[in-house]
Amino acid sequence: MFFKLYLLHKQIMNTMKKEVAPDKFDLYLLNVDEFKALNQQKNELKEKIAEMQRQFEESIQPYEAELNAIIKKLESTLAKIEGGPVAKPATAKFGRGKLGISIKQLLQANPDKAFKPREIAAALQTKSTAVSLWFNKYGNQDPEIERIPVGEGGKRFIYQIKK
Structure with a gap:
């Protein structure tokens, strides 16, 4: 309702005067539009970052699993060499x-x-x-x-x- 009244007011003012300086309502709408655009850019960047992090985690997970398996083998081999009890790997x-x-x-x-x-x-x-x-x-x-x-x-x- 307010916006319709504002548009009507603006049309009346434009017909009365060809060159109207922007009033406080015009300036407010400009700031709102800029705020919306910045918020949208922020959300898009957050989505891109989240997708990149997910892809990174997926690509590194098999290597981490393989590294952990090698570390477990090293620990059990070291325990055998030292003559101590061999720790069972956690599953x-x-x-x-x-x-x-x-x-x-x-x-x-x-x-x-x-x-x-x-x-x-x-x-x-x-x-x-x-x-x-x-x-x-x-x-x-x-x-x-x-x-x-x-x-x-x-x-x-x-x-x-x-x-």
């Missing part, structure tokens, strides 16, 4: 669907390498039976994962991302 529990996503990320991060389920489990710090079960239940149907038979009779498999 991570993955929720429904998270294991598959983690496996795909690991395979995508290493497209030239084929993995045994045991190697994937070590990199993800989980049990190899969980990885094998996932491949038998879901992985054999996944169009992005290549299942390569190895060994005698082709009963064992290695996995890699399709090229």
Whole structure:
């Protein structure tokens, strides 16, 4: 309502006078428009930053998992060399669907390498039976994962991302 009255007032003033100096309402609207534009730019930049951070986290996660697996192997090897008790590696529990996503990320991060389920489990710090079960239940149907038979009779498999 106020805005309609303002526009009507402005039209009347323009008809009476061709050159009207901007009044306080004109100046207020200019500031509001500038504020809206700046707020929109801020929101767009926040979205871009959040997307870049998400992509970075996704790209670095397989390397972090592989690094953690190597550190665990080093710790157990050092314990064997020193003659002390070998610490059992802690296993991570993955929720429904998270294991598959983690496996795909690991395979995508290493497209030239084929993995045994045991190697994937070590990199993800989980049990190899969980990885094998996932491949038998879901992985054999996944169009992005290549299942390569190895060994005698082709009963064992290695996995890699399709090229």
